[in-house]
Amino acid sequence: MHRKAPRLARILACAAVPVMLVVTGCSSDSGDKSGDTGAAQEKGGDKAAESAAPPAEKTPDVEPAKFAKLPDACRSVPAKTVGELVPSAKVKGGTAGRSTDTMSRSNCSWNGLDDNGVEGSQYRWLDVSYLRYDSEQALAASGAQRAQDNFTKELSKAQSTPGAKKVKSAAAKGIGEQASTVTYQLRKTGEDFSYVTVVARTENVVITLTYNGTGYAGAQPPAVADLTEKALGAAKESVASVKAANK
Incomplete structure (x- = not known):
């Protein structure tokens, strides 16, 4: 009876370790990857919008008037x-x-x-x-x-x-x-x-x-x-x- 008790304890401990590792690993990886992907998509969208927007048109300069005054x-x-x-x-x-x-x-x-x-x-x-x-x-x-x-x-x-x-x-x-x-x-x-x-x-x-x-x-x-x-x-x-x- 004394020999079986330590052995049973070791089996239960080993069985519990994989479950804890899986749970911890999944929660950690899932959060990091989704955050990186969303940020990348947002940055990519901003760059695409900037490249698609037409450049602002500048009003062309007009020729100055030749005569500045009138005669009497x-x-x-x-x-x-x-x-x-x-x-x-x-x-x-x-x-x-x-x-x-x-x-x-x-x-x-x-x-x-x-x-x-x-x-x-x-x-x-x-x-x-x-x-x-x-x-x-x-x-x-x-x-x-x-x-x-x-x-x-x-x-x-x-x-x-x-x-x-x-x-x-x-x-x-x-x-x-x-x-x-x-x-x-x-x-x-x-x-x-x-x-x-x-x-x-x-x-x-x-x-x-x-x-x-x-x-x-x-x-x-x-x-x-x-x-x-x-x-x-x-x-x-x-x-x-x-x-x-x-x-």
Whole structure:
């Protein structure tokens, strides 16, 4: 009986050891491997997402505006030219329009009645206006592009003058980067007026020059062709004044 007891104890101890080792080993290995696999998958997913995401697009730089300022509108047309287009102008130096920002917009006008006695009188009116545009990075538009858009708007505005008759448009060469004329007739104050508007663009500046006239006391209104020729000459000088102001 004394011999069997130690032997039985040894058998039971040996039987218990494998069970403890299996349980301990399984719980330890299972926890470590699952944690490593999840971390690896998470890191791999982050890298895949980063590689799949498109690179952020950079807004392209726009070309800076060429002209930084405008000329004095009342001096943009030479006095000699004003004398030819508006004889007997009330204000020789012109009347400046109101503007809170003369670096971006300005205009000047002249008008006068030339009395020719028994041959009647001739009335003339001349107006020149400037609009300057800066480049806009936020809009991805250069000053020249913005001016080109406004050139189209100003031209359309002249073509759709309320009450205008016999409206005609034509491209004008040799004046800035682009220019067009709009001619029409308009009846007001009981008289027939002849009109010509020249819209021109030089880089980031738009110039609109309007010249009109009529005859009083039996005098005939001026010929549109004559007004157009004189207006084109004044428009060229107006464009040149922009370049001169920015030297």
